[in-house]
Amino acid sequence: MSEDSTRSAGQPPRDLPEGCTLSRRTFLGGVGATAGLVLAGAVPAIVSSAQAAEGGVPGNESLSGVIEEDGAVNYPGKTVHYAEPPGDEKWAMVIDVKACIGCRRCVYACVKENNIGRNSGFTYIQVLEMDKGKVDVEHANLAYEQGGDPDKWYMPVQCMQCAKPPCVYGCPVTATWRDPDGIVVIDYEKCIACRNCIVTCPYGARHFNWVEPEIAEAEINPDVPLHEKAGVIEKCTFCIHRTREGGTTACTEACPVGARKFGDLNDPDSEVSILLNTRRVWRLKEEYGTEPMIWYVG
Amino acid sequence: MAEKAISRPGVKRVIGVDLDFGALRTAGPRYWAFVSLLVTVIGLGVMAWGVLLTHGGSVMAMRDSYPWGLWFTNYMYYVGLSAGGLVVYASVHLFNAKQFAPLSRLAVLQAGVLVMMALLGIITDMERPWRAVWMLLTPNFNSPFIYTGSAANIYMIICFVDLWILITGKGGHKLAHRMTLIALPFAVYLHTTTAFVLSLNKSRELWNSAVMVPIFLTSATASGVALLLICAYVMQRIGAMKFKPSMFRSLSTLLATVIIIDLFLLAVEILTVFWPTSAKPGHALRLAEFFTGEYAIAFLPVLVLGLGAFALLAGRSTRHLPVVQITASVMYVVAIFLKRYSLMAMGFAVDPLGQYSAPYLPSLVEVLIALGLLAVGLLIMTLSAKVLPLRVPEEDSAEPDQVVLASHAPEQALEVG
Numbered sequence: 001m002s003e004d005s006t007r008s009a010g011q012p013p014r015d016l017p018e019g020c021t022l023s024r025r026t027f028l029g030g031v032g033a034t035a036g037l038v039l040a041g042a043v044p045a046i047v048s049s050a051q052a053a054e055g056g057v058p059g060n061e062s063l064s065g066v067i068e069e070d071g072a073v074n075y076p077g078k079t080v081h082y083a084e085p086p087g088d089e090k091w092a093m094v095i096d097v098k099a100c101i102g103c104r105r106c107v108y109a110c111v112k113e114n115n116i117g118r119n120s121g122f123t124y125i126q127v128l129e130m131d132k133g134k135v136d137v138e139h140a141n142l143a144y145e146q147g148g149d150p151d152k153w154y155m156p157v158q159c160m161q162c163a164k165p166p167c168v169y170g171c172p173v174t175a176t177w178r179d180p181d182g183i184v185v186i187d188y189e190k191c192i193a194c195r196n197c198i199v200t201c202p203y204g205a206r207h208f209n210w211v212e213p214e215i216a217e218a219e220i221n222p223d224v225p226l227h228e229k230a231g232v233i234e235k236c237t238f239c240i241h242r243t244r245e246g247g248t249t250a251c252t253e254a255c256p257v258g259a260r261k262f263g264d265l266n267d268p269d270s271e272v273s274i275l276l277n278t279r280r281v282w283r284l285k286e287e288y289g290t291e292p293m294i295w296y297v298g
Numbered sequence: 299m300a301e302k303a304i305s306r307p308g309v310k311r312v313i314g315v316d317l318d319f320g321a322l323r324t325a326g327p328r329y330w331a332f333v334s335l336l337v338t339v340i341g342l343g344v345m346a347w348g349v350l351l352t353h354g355g356s357v358m359a360m361r362d363s364y365p366w367g368l369w370f371t372n373y374m375y376y377v378g379l380s381a382g383g384l385v386v387y388a389s390v391h392l393f394n395a396k397q398f399a400p401l402s403r404l405a406v407l408q409a410g411v412l413v414m415m416a417l418l419g420i421i422t423d424m425e426r427p428w429r430a431v432w433m434l435l436t437p438n439f440n441s442p443f444i445y446t447g448s449a450a451n452i453y454m455i456i457c458f459v460d461l462w463i464l465i466t467g468k469g470g471h472k473l474a475h476r477m478t479l480i481a482l483p484f485a486v487y488l489h490t491t492t493a494f495v496l497s498l499n500k501s502r503e504l505w506n507s508a509v510m511v512p513i514f515l516t517s518a519t520a521s522g523v524a525l526l527l528i529c530a531y532v533m534q535r536i537g538a539m540k541f542k543p544s545m546f547r548s549l550s551t552l553l554a555t556v557i558i559i560d561l562f563l564l565a566v567e568i569l570t571v572f573w574p575t576s577a578k579p580g581h582a583l584r585l586a587e588f589f590t591g592e593y594a595i596a597f598l599p600v601l602v603l604g605l606g607a608f609a610l611l612a613g614r615s616t617r618h619l620p621v622v623q624i625t626a627s628v629m630y631v632v633a634i635f636l637k638r639y640s641l642m643a644m645g646f647a648v649d650p651l652g653q654y655s656a657p658y659l660p661s662l663v664e665v666l667i668a669l670g671l672l673a674v675g676l677l678i679m680t681l682s683a684k685v686l687p688l689r690v691p692e693e694d695s696a697e698p699d700q701v702v703l704a705s706h707a708p709e710q711a712l713e714v715g
Contacts, residue, residue: 074438122362126651138579138652157651166501172443173432192429193355195365196443202501204651207362210355231354231425288500 060268062277067265069291070163074177079185082225083237084244086181089264091238093252093294094275095156099259102127102147102154109254110158113239115226117213124236125158125251126204137284156260157284158251159184159205159236160292170200176233182293183238188225191232198233202285203292206235238262314466321684333680336673343670346663347422355425357663363655364646368664369423372671374638375521376416377450377492378514379631380457382522383409384485387460391471391478397545401530403464403688408679410457413488415675417450422667442498446491453488456481465687489514502645503580509567516560521634523553524607524627531624543618550623554611557630561604584648588640592657593647597640603633 060067070090079085107125110116114124128140129152140155147154161184168176168184175190176197198206212230220226223241239249243262252260263270268277272295275281281295310317349357360367383405389395390402398405421427437444460477463469469476490511496502497510527549534541571581588597607626616622648654660668682688 128651136579136652138583138648140652142651142653166499169438169440170443170499171438172441172447173429174436174438175432190429190432192432193425194443196441196495198362198365199645200499200501202650204362204649204653208355208365210358210361212354 060266060273063265063268063273066276070182070265070293072178072180073163073165073168074171074174075179076174076177079179080187081189083183083185083240086179086183087244088266089181090266091161091182091243091293092263092265092272092276093238093249094261094272094281094297095294096259096261096297097153097155098298099257100127100154100156101257102129102144102149102152103256104147105254105256106156106251106260109250110236112219113221113224113242113250114234114237115213115215115221115224115229116234117209117211117215117226117229119211119214120207120209121211122207124205124207124234125156127154127156129154155284155296156251157203157205158294159238160203160284160290160294161236161238163291163293164289166200166202166290167197167206170196172196181244183240183243184235185237185240186233186235188228188232188234193231193233195233202288202290206233208233313462314468315462316687317685318687319685322681325684329680329684333677336677336680339673340670340677342666343668343673346666346670349663350422350667351425357661359658359661359664361655363649363653364643364658366642366646367658368660368668369419371635371638371642372419372668373416374492374514374641375635376412376419377488378518378634378638379522379525380409380412380416380453381485381489381515381518382524382526383407383412384457384481385519385522386526388478388482388485391475392482397542397548400541400690401526403461403686403690404529405526406457406461406464407682407686407688410454410461411675411678413450413454413457414678415671417454418671418674419668420447422671442491442494446488446495449484449488449491453481453484456484486515489518496641496645499645501650503578504571504584504644505641507567507570509563513560513563513567516556516563517634517637520553520556520560521631523549523556524630527553527627528624528631531620546620546623547618550611550617550626553627553630554608554617557604557608557611561601561608564601564604583652584644587647587654588644591647593640593643596636596643596657600633600637600640603629603636607633 067090104125104127107123107127110124111118116123126142127147128137128142129144129147129149130136130140132151132153135155144152161178161182163178163182165178165184168178172194173190173192175192176184176186178184193208195208198208209229209231213226215226239247239251243249248262249260252262261271261275263272265273265276267273275297276295279297281297283292283295285292310319358367386395386398387402387405387409390398421430424430433444433447456477460474460481463473463477493511493514496505497507500506527546530541530546530549568585570576571585587593607629610622610626610629611617613622643658646655646658
């Protein structure tokens, strides 16, 4: 009754069949709920399209689909203290599994280059030995003695620098993020050691320093942090201290068969751009939607 | 009986609560022996934490393959057990379940203390606890940690505020009723977000299932109610409180119902993993470790104890017997601990690159820290049972010192788990 008295002249006439009229409250409630639902659904879309807009595609139209999804995630506007500021590149790597002989030289070069504690018990790169005829990670062997078995094939796995990195999404304190050039970095001063990123990473690429990392004085790389990595997470950074100064990664350099190619996707003449344009490539766990920045080619 | 008269002089009123310090003075030697045992265990736990802080995480059995261990198992377990107390407290006010009313203060206190133990478990796991402040300064709202962490903190505060309202009677029945309307949804929210910490990971196949959320809710309720049933029997046994047999019948009916829903959800999950048209190697190979691998020793008892508990409670001719109800409850409290442990291991036994790691068993440091935390919870319960007016006024028959013993029951049952 009281509702009737508040009705304005613009309200529908009373003789309409039921269902054609909506009380204002019902209508507003419905609009509110719909808007809420639409907004909730749209927020991730808006966020991701804003991120996509950041990554321009200068002169590499054919790879625009890959580059567009590539951008900063949770980037605080400034990179970590141990790296140069990010440039305009979109870093990527292509690994030729046909060439890889599983010698693990990339693993050793990486350990030396990145000040991985010799007592830490992990390496950034893990080389999987698999049976022929399958890409079967579930039955892969990590602990093989020696590479080069002609009845097997080898696939190195490391941080994929994902465009949609579950580790970055999962970090409760934003201590890890993705720089605009695509490198996922960790702020060692901020990491709270919750290890949720180890849990969220589908590639086993993140490692925790359960011990104080120890390295002989002569072997310490002064360009890479060491002591601040005690009790926090670390992982492959695409050798951020080299690549942002025009160099290549230690693993690319160390590979005796040239199975690794590292470069800039924004540059159409880079090896990675040419490989992605001319060869049929695949990514590990593509179905997870993490958009890794390491491709494999066979 | 004379206790009540003697204890009066020692009473101090703090924020409207009559704290009965006089009861501590008259406490017997067995009480103090128990307290000093707890203090010793806490001391050992603090020492173990010191070892952890000075030597780093390598003193724990956790490694990259098992990034979370005993603390996480206990987090899930304690948070779950606390639900039981809240369900009972809420049912008093929401469903007018008057038979549970004498338990309400104890139930709310127990819920708050259990969540506090769960939160302390996180703090003692961190090598640099002060960095936790970043959770407030730069939270990442994509991370389920933010939700479960804040939920547990707020829930703990709600429980203690609730306890205060129940004891002081401020706001009367109306406010107590309204607090239930806040506390119960928050309990559901807490368990949902705790399940999300597991289920929102596409990297961990066996966790990445929406059914994880209802399983968390049913497991929590079942184990909590089972614990409460044990507690109520202990109280009755020592004469602290009197319950009608019909109360136990309805409690065990509730328990049986929740157990069978819990087992049903687990069964459909297992079926989905192994059914030929849905089995994926990532799921099936991982779960197979829990049926035929080294983890079978932890996981198969979950099914056996669960089905056994249900069978005991379902038998028409025996289900009214106290011994049957207690046995079934103990079986399920133990089963849920093993289930939490298995659940933790399901994410980690086979890592994302298909590598199997030998079963995780906590190191001495981890065990001592966990026992220390348990002792903290027990100590709070022990002291507050003497000092706090936990008795609900209507229950005139309850003696203060007997309430003390009674309130140990839930915690002792924890130790069993």
